[in-house]
Amino acid sequence: MKRLLIALAATTCLTAPALADDDRIVVGFATAETGFMQAYDKPAQDAAMIRIKEINDAGGLLGKQIEVVNADTKTDRAEGAKAGLSVIDAGADMVVVSCDYDFGSPAALAAESSGLVSFFLCAESIKAGIQGVGPNSFSASVLAAVQGATMAEWAYTKKEARSFYRLLDTWTEYNKGICDGFDWMLPQLADASLVGEDTFLNEDASIAAQITRIKSLPEEPDAIMLCTMMPGAVSAIKQIRAAGINSMILNGSGVDGSYWLSAVPDLSNFFVPVQGSIYGDDPNPEVTAFNAKYKDATGGDPSTQYVYPGYVMIDVWAKAVERAGTTETSAVVAELEKMSGEPTLFGPRTFTSEIHHQNQARYLIVETDAGKPGVVDEWTISKPIPVADLMK
Amino acid sequence: MGSLLQIVFDALSLGSLYALGALGIALIFGVMRLVNFAHGDVIAACVFALLWPSVDAVAIVFAGNLPWFLLIPFVLAVGAGLSVLSELVVFRRFRRANPATMMIASFGLGFVIRYFLLMLFSSRPKSISLLPTLSQPVEILGARIPLLQLITILVTVAVLFGLTAFLRRTRFGLEMRAAAENFTMARMLGVRANRVIMGAFALSGALAAAIALILGSQTGTANIMMGANVMLMAFIATVIGGMGSLAGAVLAGFLLGTVATVMQVILPPDARAFRDAFVYGAVILVLIFRPQGLLSARGTKERV
Incomplete structure (x- = not known):
């Protein structure tokens, strides 16, 4: 090669x-x-x-x-x-x-x-x-926003998540993109609510204060939308679980991979959207x-x-x-x-004269259960994210 | 009550991390007026010492597999050794140089360490499971806090007591305090300068290793940049604590941890992204009112 x-x-x-x-x-x-x-x-x-x-x-x-x-x-x-x-x-x-x-x-x-x-x-x-x-x-x-929107809609529909918590790492545009997509999707989900939100920095040595805020909620949220990327993601996930919070954690594709799972042994209830599976179980x-x-x-x-x-x-x-x-x-x-739903190995792709990126795409949902990641479902958001919302 | 206690623990554990870092910097500054900017990179090197060099995505854990009673001394020894080595190879040659020159040399050394790690391990952050038993919550007076937080605070308190005893009760400690107060006078009175400096570097390196252990088990990540943030906060703590004052460094470290935690709690969501700006703003305020720091060391005052 x-x-x-x-x-x-x-x-x-x-x-x-x-x-x-x-x-x-x-x-x-x-x-x-x-x-x-x-x-x-x-x-x-x-x-x-x-x-x-x-x-x-x-x-x-x-x-x-x-x-x-x-x-x-x-x-x-x-x-x-x-x-x-x-x-x-x-x-x-x-x-x-x-x-x-x-x-x-x-x-x-x-x-x-x-x-x-x-x-x-x-x-x-x-x-x-x-x-x-x-x-x-x-x-x-x-688009990163599609990842956030996918996780919100999928968790709402398939996991019956109703109370969401939003934790944003303000380091990169990518992180903000995930949360922007989540923010766009959430109001469209009937009786889903945002019970709290917080921010942290990727390089923060400790996110203890952020975790205390989650723990002081009257009830543990159904899902935590975690908008972050490596290396801070591992630290955040590890600290959330170490504090005894067991809510389902939703992420962007940036945390895909099993190479870091050794840092959080027996991680469960953890979900990532991916374009294709590296775990040998792609449909x-x-x-x-x-x-x-x-x-x-x-x-x-x-x-x-x-x-x-x-x-x-x-x-x-x-x-x-x-x-x-x-x-x-x-x-x-x-x-x-002219490509509209053009089939590829990793799902259909569409380009228009307005947007040269995917504002709607099929994602596989990977669940990590007891430290083992695997594909459990697939999901395409019900409608594309409008360009005007992406430009906000 | 529970959540207030939780915030106190959050502040204390973050403050402990900064206090340990500030202490490592203040120790060396005390004996040789060197602001050691390589300290953060020594922290990173201590974490990477647990891994076998490889550029793969998956970390090959090597020394990290040792049982804890061997692992902890090993990491402390790596930190102390690396720090002493940097004194022997680099800083010894700058004895008569002015502090600014030494500071630049320490920046240089920091880059050498960082790029050496980059060469061996690549820029990709590695994941390690360090002391995994510490990643579980414990219940204290209605607050559920991670065991590691508790241990961090206890270790810091133990280190502080140990160091105080060492500096007050032992001959070496006495020499070190004498050197910190007036280095030339101490030498004239028979303090062996190189030995004292070497001792300060060894202690400082071991403190860096302690931070590495805490950061490593807290974040589960080894990253060549991981020491930079703590180093910056620790340096600020030594400045507002009063350069050269060990007690001031510790006090300021805890203060910074507390301010950062409290800001995260009280700021409205939109302003939280700018938390550090508020923290640094507080630092500027302190320096305006006490430019010499909270507790200024006697040796550093200008004598007119």
């Missing part, structure tokens, strides 16, 4: 920059190969490479092999812009940028100003797309087959569901190129915007 990457990179580096070269289709990865974003970018990029290899093995795209060029953003915004320009100079037809809006947008803006399609690997902010970059920018993941057997392929290519199982958007990204882009018959930006964007 690595050798393939190097070979591809070497061949494309040797060829002179040729933007209008019709014999090649080039995907440029302006992503983090070093720094803390690498832990998020690398797995999704590996999944993207698997889809590229599948397409190439099946004869390529428009009869041509997809080539890959890479540039390291070094988890730095200024380096990100440079990395974007460098893959564009190397002839990229499509630019893949970092997982996060803040770190991916410099390269995405570089692609936008060169009139190229850009895809965020797994950014979950509404800004990662038309609203924050421009009309040729897309994200391969699902779609092709996802399990993909997990095996991923293991072959990288030497390890996917550690979280954030591997999957990379695969979806190449999948939908290649379909749009195939249908447009060209890699020319406006034709590809037009084809992408």
